[in-house]
Amino acid sequence: MNRLTGFVLAVVVVLVLAIGVISAVVIVRGGGGGGEGQQAQPTKAATAEGGGETGGKSTGELRLPGSDPITLDPALAADAASATYIVEIFGGLVTIDPKLNIVPDIARELPTRENGGIVDNPDGTVTYTFHLRDDVVFHNTSRLVTASDFKYSMERALNPRTASTVAEAYLGDIVGARDMVRGRADEVRGIEVVDDSTLKLTVDAPKPYFLAKLTYPTGFVVDRQQVEANPRNWSRKPNGTGPYKMREWSLGEQITLEANDRYHLGKPSVKTVTFLLSGGSVLTMYQNNEIDVAGVGVNDIESVQDPTSDLSAEYVTGDDFSISYIGFNTQTEPFNDPKVRQAFAHAIDREKIAEVVLKDMLPVAQGVMMSGLPGHNPQSKALSFDPELAQQLLKESKYGGPDGLPTVTITEVGGGANVGFDTQAMVEMWKENLGVEVEIEQTEAATFFEDLDSGRLQMFVTGWIMDYPDPEDILDIHFYSQSRLNNTRYSNPELDALLEQARTEQDVNRRLSLYQQAEQIVIEEAVWVPLYNGRDHALVKPYVKDFEFPPMVIPHLRYVTIEQ
Amino acid sequence: MQGILPYILRRLLWVPLILIAVSFIAFTVARFGPGDPISVAMGQFRDPEVLARVRHEKGLDKPVLDQYRIYVWNVLHGDLGESYRYGGRPVSEIIFPKMWVSAQLGLVALIITFGVGIPAGILAALRQGSWMDPAAISLLLFFRSVPVLITVPVMLLVFVLKLHWFPAAGWEGIFDKHIVIPALALSLPGIAGVARLMRATTLDVLKEDYVRTARAKGLPEFTVVSRHVARNALLPLVTIIGISLVTLLEGAFFAEVLMGIPGIGREAFDSVKSRDYDVILGLALVLAAAFIVANIVIDIAYTFIDPRVRYQRSGVT
Numbered sequence: 077m078n079r080l081t082g083f084v085l086a087v088v089v090v091l092v093l094a095i096g097v098i099s100a101v102v103i104v105r106g107g108g109g110g111g112e113g114q115q116a117q118p119t120k121a122a123t124a125e126g127g128g129e130t131g132g133k134s135t136g137e138l139r140l141p142g143s144d145p146i147t148l149d150p151a152l153a154a155d156a157a158s159a160t161y162i163v164e165i166f167g168g169l170v171t172i173d174p175k176l177n178i179v180p181d182i183a184r185e186l187p188t189r190e191n192g193g194i195v196d197n198p199d200g201t202v203t204y205t206f207h208l209r210d211d212v213v214f215h216n217t218s219r220l221v222t223a224s225d226f227k228y229s230m231e232r233a234l235n236p237r238t239a240s241t242v243a244e245a246y247l248g249d250i251v252g253a254r255d256m257v258r259g260r261a262d263e264v265r266g267i268e269v270v271d272d273s274t275l276k277l278t279v280d281a282p283k284p285y286f287l288a289k290l291t292y293p294t295g296f297v298v299d300r301q302q303v304e305a306n307p308r309n310w311s312r313k314p315n316g317t318g319p320y321k322m323r324e325w326s327l328g329e330q331i332t333l334e335a336n337d338r339y340h341l342g343k344p345s346v347k348t349v350t351f352l353l354s355g356g357s358v359l360t361m362y363q364n365n366e367i368d369v370a371g372v373g374v375n376d377i378e379s380v381q382d383p384t385s386d387l388s389a390e391y392v393t394g395d396d397f398s399i400s401y402i403g404f405n406t407q408t409e410p411f412n413d414p415k416v417r418q419a420f421a422h423a424i425d426r427e428k429i430a431e432v433v434l435k436d437m438l439p440v441a442q443g444v445m446m447s448g449l450p451g452h453n454p455q456s457k458a459l460s461f462d463p464e465l466a467q468q469l470l471k472e473s474k475y476g477g478p479d480g481l482p483t484v485t486i487t488e489v490g491g492g493a494n495v496g497f498d499t500q501a502m503v504e505m506w507k508e509n510l511g512v513e514v515e516i517e518q519t520e521a522a523t524f525f526e527d528l529d530s531g532r533l534q535m536f537v538t539g540w541i542m543d544y545p546d547p548e549d550i551l552d553i554h555f556y557s558q559s560r561l562n563n564t565r566y567s568n569p570e571l572d573a574l575l576e577q578a579r580t581e582q583d584v585n586r587r588l589s590l591y592q593q594a595e596q597i598v599i600e601e602a603v604w605v606p607l608y609n610g611r612d613h614a615l616v617k618p619y620v621k622d623f624e625f626p627p628m629v630i631p632h633l634r635y636v637t638i639e640q
Numbered sequence: 641m642q643g644i645l646p647y648i649l650r651r652l653l654w655v656p657l658i659l660i661a662v663s664f665i666a667f668t669v670a671r672f673g674p675g676d677p678i679s680v681a682m683g684q685f686r687d688p689e690v691l692a693r694v695r696h697e698k699g700l701d702k703p704v705l706d707q708y709r710i711y712v713w714n715v716l717h718g719d720l721g722e723s724y725r726y727g728g729r730p731v732s733e734i735i736f737p738k739m740w741v742s743a744q745l746g747l748v749a750l751i752i753t754f755g756v757g758i759p760a761g762i763l764a765a766l767r768q769g770s771w772m773d774p775a776a777i778s779l780l781l782f783f784r785s786v787p788v789l790i791t792v793p794v795m796l797l798v799f800v801l802k803l804h805w806f807p808a809a810g811w812e813g814i815f816d817k818h819i820v821i822p823a824l825a826l827s828l829p830g831i832a833g834v835a836r837l838m839r840a841t842t843l844d845v846l847k848e849d850y851v852r853t854a855r856a857k858g859l860p861e862f863t864v865v866s867r868h869v870a871r872n873a874l875l876p877l878v879t880i881i882g883i884s885l886v887t888l889l890e891g892a893f894f895a896e897v898l899m900g901i902p903g904i905g906r907e908a909f910d911s912v913k914s915r916d917y918d919v920i921l922g923l924a925l926v927l928a929a930a931f932i933v934a935n936i937v938i939d940i941a942y943t944f945i946d947p948r949v950r951y952q953r954s955g956v957t
Contacts, residue, residue, distance in 0.1 A: 146681055147727030155683040239697040241682040241690050258693075311727065327726065328738065328902030329811065356809020356900025360796050364808045522675025522915050529679075529686055540684060560687045 138620065138638060139367045141358050142351030144328060148311040150293035151233035154242045156541065156629050159293055161351075163631040164333060165215075166316035168296040169206050169226070169275070170287055172630045176448065176545050178287050181341070182212050182221055182297065182317060186287070201251055201266075202282045208273040212340050214299045215314075215321040221297055223275035227267045229297045231256065234264060246294035249286055251278045282580045284587060285546040291630075292544055319344045319634040329354055333633075344634035359615075363387075368620050372613040377435055380615065390615045394625025395439065397446045397542035398610030399550075402486070402502075405534055406603065407565045410481050415473035417602035420535075421459040422466035423509040424502050426607060433497045437613060441606035444550060444595045448627055451547040451588040451595075458599055458606050463509035470510060478511035487527065488537040490518035498607070499537060528563055538563075541610070542628050547591040551575065555598055566603045644943065651936045655929065662928040663715075663921055667708050670917050676700070677724035677915040711921070720925075721918025725911065731922040735904060739889050739926070742896070742903035744814040745822055746888030752827035753834055754881065760831065761838025762870065765846065768839075777839070780832035791825045792898045809900030822895045830884075837880065841873040848872070875946055882938035886930050 145158035150166050153159050163171075171181040180186055183206040187193020195203045212221040233243040234256045244257050251266030266278035279286050289295070299315040313322050319341070320333040331351040335344040352367060362370035372380050372391070380387045402420075404411035411417050426440045439447075443456035475481050488499055503514045514535075519527065527533050542549055552575045553559055557567035571594055578590040598604060612625045619639040624632050678694050679686055695701050699710070714721065720731040760780065764773045783791075799821060800808045812818045845851060846869060854864045891905025904923070911919040 144726065146725055149727065152727065154681060154685060236693065236697060239694045241678065241687075241694050242685060244690055245685055245687065308728065327729070327734065328907075352810070352900070354810060354900035354902045355897060355906075357793070357796060357898060360800060360808040361900075364800055364804070366808055366810070520913060522680050522913065525679060525686060526674045526676070529688060543685070560689060561685065 136638065136640065137348035137350055138346045138369075138633070138636060139350050139352060140369050141355075141361075141367060141371065142331060142353050143355075144353050145331075148314055148322070150296040150298060151229070151238055151240050151243060153293045159629040161322075161331065161333075162293045162296070162316075163318070163629060164320040164349075164633050165314060165318045165322055166293065166296040166298070167212070167318045168290055168293075169208075170290050172291045172545065172628075174624050174626055174630065174632055174635060176627070176630075178291060182208055184209050196282060197278070200282075201278050201280055202286075203276055203278045204286070205270075206275045206277070208275065209340055210273060212317050213338050214302075215316055215336060217299065217301075217315055219299070219301070221317055222272040223269040224272070225297050225300060226275050227264075227269050228300045230267055230295060231264050232298070232303070233294050240294070242292075242294050246289045246292050249279045249281075249283055249289070251280050282582060284580075284582065284584070285544070285548045288544040288546045288549075319631060320349065323348075327353075335634075339634070342634070345637040346633065349633055362615055362617075368617045369623060370615045372615060374435060374437060377437055377613060380613075387615055390618060392614055392616050392625070394612045394614075394627070395447060396610040396612060396625070396627040397449055397545070398539055399441050399444065399446060400537065400539040400607045400610075401441070401444075402605040402607060403536050403538060403564050404603065405531060405536075405565060406567075407531065408534055410473075410475055410484065411534065413473045413475070414601050415469045416475065416481070417605075418459060418600075419466045419469040419473065419510060420506065420512075421602040421605045422462045422469065424505045424605070425461040426458070427461070429498050429501045430608060433501050434608070438608035438611050441609045444598055444604065444606060445547055445591070446542070446609050446627070449542065449545060449547065451591045453592045453595065456592070456595060456599070459602060466510055470512075481512060483515060484512060484534060485515040485517050486535045486537065487517040487519065487524065487533045489521050489524045496537070531565065536563075537607075539610075545628065547588070547595075548579065551591055551594050551598070552579065555594065555603065564603050566601075568597065568601070571597050644940065648936060648940070651932075651939075655932050658932060659925055659928055660712075662924050663712070664708065666921050666924040667711065667917075668704060670915065670920060671700075671704050671707070673915075675915045677917055680914045681724050711918075715925070720922040723911075723916050723919050725914045725916045725919070731918045734919060735907065735922050735926065738891070738902055738904040738907045741811060741901065742891035742905060743888045745811075745819060745826070745895075745901060745903065746892070748814060748819055748823040749826035749830075750881075750884055750888065752823060753830040753884075754877075756827075757831040757834025758838050758874070758877070761835040761840075762842050762865065762873070764835065764839045765842035766865070768843065773839075777832070777836060780835050783828040784830075784832035786829070788825050788829070788892070788894045789898075791828065792821065792895060795821045795825060796898075811901045811903075818899075822892075822899045822901060826892050826895050834877070834880070837877060838873060841876050842869060845869050845873045875942075878941055879938055882934050882941070886927075886934040889927060889930055 142160070143157045145153075145161050146155055147153055147158050148161060148165065150162050153162050167181045169181060169183045170178050170186065173179050178186065185191070185193070185207070187204045187206060189195075193205050195205070197203060206223075208221065208223060208226075210220065213219065214221065230247055230250070232238055233240050234247055234253050236257060236259045244254065247253050248257070250264055252261060252264040253266065255261040256264050266280075268276040268278070270276055297317060299310075302310045302315050312325060315321075317340075319336055319339045321336050322331070323334040324330070324332040330353055333349040333351075335347045337343055352361075358367065358370040359372065359376055361367040379385055380391050382388060404417050404420075406412055406417075430436060430438060430440050440458075442458050443453060445452045445456075447454075470481075471477050486499065486503070488496060490496065499516060503516060506512050506514050524536075524538075528536060528538070540550060540554070553561050554564070555562060555566055555568075555571055556575050557569075557572050574590050574594045574597075578587050578594070581587040581590060599606070614625065616623050621637045621639060623636050626632050676691075676695070678698065678700065679691055682691065692701070699707065702710075711721065720735075722728045723731055723734050726734055757780075760776050764776050767773050796808060799805050806817050806821055810818050851864065851868055854868050855861075889904065891903040891908065893905040893909055895901065896903040896906040907919070908923055910916075911923070
């Protein structure tokens with residue numbers, strides 16, 4: 077045969093051989109288990125092969141996926157990854173339990189008006205008195221925690237030299253805190269050390285959410301001696317007071333936590349918790365028994381939920397306090413007209429998107445407050461899918477219809493190669509139900525947030541995660557006209573009045589009702605279009621018990637047990 | 641050897657100039673571009689007033705030229721700055737260990753690439769005309785065309801989930817089995833290029849007079865190939881090997897992400913995303929310096945490999 081034929085034949089033979097070998101190995105070994113988005117489906121004949129791909133046995137230590145924290149300094153922590161470790165290593169006056177109740181941590185009991193722990197002063201301020209336990213010791217030392225340690229820690233957080241981006245948000249209600257953070261004072265007047273075991277915090281107004289804010293890392297106590305001895309690097313192996321202490325942190329590789337035998341609220345059952353930080357295919361690692369818990373993404377959800385799969389028995393979900401939403405810039409055309417906003421809200425079918433695009437992985441949000449959050453209104457309904465009403469509203473708006481609108485662009489965070497499927501669906505729906513062609517813009521995260529904060533975006537998709545379980549952390553922060561985090565630039569005096577009143581309303585039911593009214597305005601005015609609430613999907617090995625997926629970052633590892 | 645030392649010194653004079661140019665460009669682009677490391681590290685609670693205050697505390701609101709001056713001063717004192725993403729850790733502590741990991745992985749991949757590519761190329765050249773030549777090259781091109789994003793998951797499926805030969809992720813050093821899959825995935829695409837180049841240069845060398853002479857002298861074919869052909873055919877590859885060694889420092893993003901390897905490729909990507917200014921600059925400087933040094937080393941290597949190459953005042957003879 078001639079050269080060309082020989083060449084072609086050689087190529088064909090080689091390709092067939094290569095593909096054949098790979099497929100043969102895969103097929104002969106049988107199906108079973110999921111993979112990373114590949115086409116092979118589990119066969120009905122799947123049986124457990126030597127060692128099994130699921131189940132397996134425990135190593136006695138808990139191995140979790142994780143990411144490097146930005147910092148382990150509670151004064152600086154602003155992100156969830158850092159908070160995940162900090163809440164286990166450190167402690168504060170109060171903490172949250174897995175049922176989301178605020179409970180005492182280093183304080184003996186919660187201050188209330190009934191027990192005299194909360195006192196309203198004549199000048200409108202409120203003083204909280206905390207009596208500290210006498211058995212709380214810093215890790216790796218024998219030093220007991222005293223009230224001065226708290227004063228030191230909080231003032232350190234508020235010290236401008238510390239450059240904390242969160243101190244003012246969480247401790248700013250304390251009298252004198254704002255002065256300190258702006259460099260106008262050397263100490264915080266509102267933090268008073270009465271004696272070693274008594275601390276008084278004076279807050280500028282009767283704010284019911286103050287104790288909730290203290291559950292966030294910024295109010296946690298740090299070891300003064302350690303910090304002063306090693307200001308740069310102390311947080312790499314910090315002496316906290318939490319249920320776990322840091323044994324080892326290899327950057328980018330792993331963090332190992334070890335149970336604190338002297339933990340004052342009860343020694344944790346799991347002795348060692350290792351977070352694997354370098355990533356890799358978590359699902360593959362789980363099936364290979366390298367990790368005990370794995371998150372499940374939209375590409376794998378179907379094979380995991382499939383009842384014939386071994387993995388389906390280990391699949392768990394947990395709702396969390398997060399929401400994704402469409403926001404409108406209420407100061408620019410065309411969304412400064414509420415009818416336009418409402419039209420857009422009524423033109424999308426969120427239930428359908430959740431079912432088809434998101435495979436029902438996320439619950440549709442019916443309001444701003446999430447299920448489980450104090451104040452959540454189960455009767456709340458977001459604007460319904462009603463294309464006729466949508467078109468009607470658009471006609472009634474100052475633009476007279478879709479043709480009068482300027483170009484509308486929706487912006488979201490993304491890599492540029494691929495638009496979020498749900499956004500694509502929404503854009504389709506606006507075209508079909510409203511006759512508006514919405515442009516899609518994708519920017520990477522840092523640019524997106526800069527554009528958002530400077531008011532350059534018209535319409536955007538983003539989200540919010542609750543930091544503490546109080547509606548103030550979402551309704552006040554985002555919709556009060558003077559709030560610096562009001563990304564829709566919405567200003568409504570009636571809403572402002574409700575929020576101001578709610579800030580200091582002492583009667584719990586009345587307060588929550590005020591927030592519910594505020595939420596109603598936000599929904600009806602279509603300032604946000606609530607989309608979905610967060611839900612975690614994960615696989616947990618059967619020998620790991622009581623591994624909760626709490627709705628926000630709270631200490632939970634000490635409740636976990638491992639069956640041997 | 642006469643002209644070599646002045647030559648090296650002249651080349652080295654370029655280093656500070658290039659480093660200043662690279663760092664200045666990277667510095668100004670980072671600071672004038674959108675986004676800001678403090679804002680990124682703040683997460684969702686982005687209060688503009690707090691942001692302004694912290695930026696001021698960190699010196700980020702000074703004029704850019706002032707910031708640059710301070711940066712250069714620090715670098716000259718050995719301080720590459722701090723990372724925002726890693727809570728103030730020194731930049732050197734972040735990039736050097738990760739570069740070392742990437743270098744180890746890359747080295748193993750490189751050894752495989754050249755270790756397979758060079759003999760494959762020579763073989764193809766020697767067997768030119770038979771079916772082995774196009775078959776070898778085609779197989780290698782097949783692997784060239786399949787991206788790492790595909791080869792890694794396929795290998796994970798076959799070798800980890802089905803055969804349980806290797807672990808799914810992680811890094812335990814150069815002599816541990818964690819390295820096998822990523823090294824294979826990274827090495828396969830490059831083999832084709834090396835083989836084809838080797839084949840081409842070998843074919844050229846085979847036509848040379850001295851090869852005919854060696855064969856006429858009655859030397860065994862193996863000696864002809866290894867002593868006369870290979871040594872000369874390798875010469876053009878020195879450049880490629882040299883540059884490849886520098887790319888070891890760049891890491892491999894997809895392999896690192898898919899297989900959980902704490903390498904520099906992923907770090908570079910993450911630091912740009914998070915606007916971790918000092919890490920980005922540190923990387924730019926180290927890579928620029930490495931490239932310049934590598935080029936000089938390659939040029940020197942040539943003088944040893946090819947006696948015809950000499951350097952004089954006016955350049956290469």
